[in-house]
Ligand SMILES: O=P(O)(O)OC[C@H]1O[C@H](OP(=O)(O)OP(=O)(O)O)[C@H](O)[C@@H]1O
């Protein structure tokens with residue numbers, strides 16, 4: 334699959350200097366949608382996974398079908414104020430801006446094996462925050478999977494203790 338021909342690049346969105354990788358052009362093509370989910374699933378098919386965690390919002394799109402394929406459960410990590418029950422919270426930096434993420438405290442049990450899937454790795458702030466939330470609850474992070482990786486932003490430097498897979502690198 335020629336993913337780079339499918340991913341739409343928008344310059345200076347949402348801010349000057351950002352080259353935004355638009356995945357909607359991939360998702361709307363049934364063949365590409367299937368191949369993307371299958372590639373992520375296949376890479377982690379030999380890993381023991383109880384739960385797949387996806388960060389809001391684009392992470393949900395990839396994490397839920399991978400969880401379904403692996404026979405695992407899905408747990409959302411959300412932006413503040415969205416989850417209704419008791420939460421754990423973590424603040425982090427984005428390629429543009431700053432944010433915080435939350436997870437339900439009862440979403441992950443001690444010792445559960447957790448795969449984290451997101452659409453894109455940029456600075457690694459989102460995924461590091463997500464991994465910290467999972468580990469705070471006693472989960473073991475058994476892998477990190479992304480559709481896209483922006484290599485020049487060195488997100489991987491923050492993730493060297495994990496099994497990291499990305500499908501398309503820029
Ligand atoms: O590696 P990082 O520098 O943290 O950047 C990557 C994150 O940025 C985007 O999410 P965004 O916060 O824009 O939210 P969205 O999925 O709701 O669009 C993307 O979906 C990743 O989660």
Ligand SMILES: Nc1ncnc2[nH]cnc12
Nearest residue numbers: 351352353354428453455
């Ligand atoms: N350059 C980028 N394109 C799309 N999503 C992003 N999230 C963080 N950086 C991004």
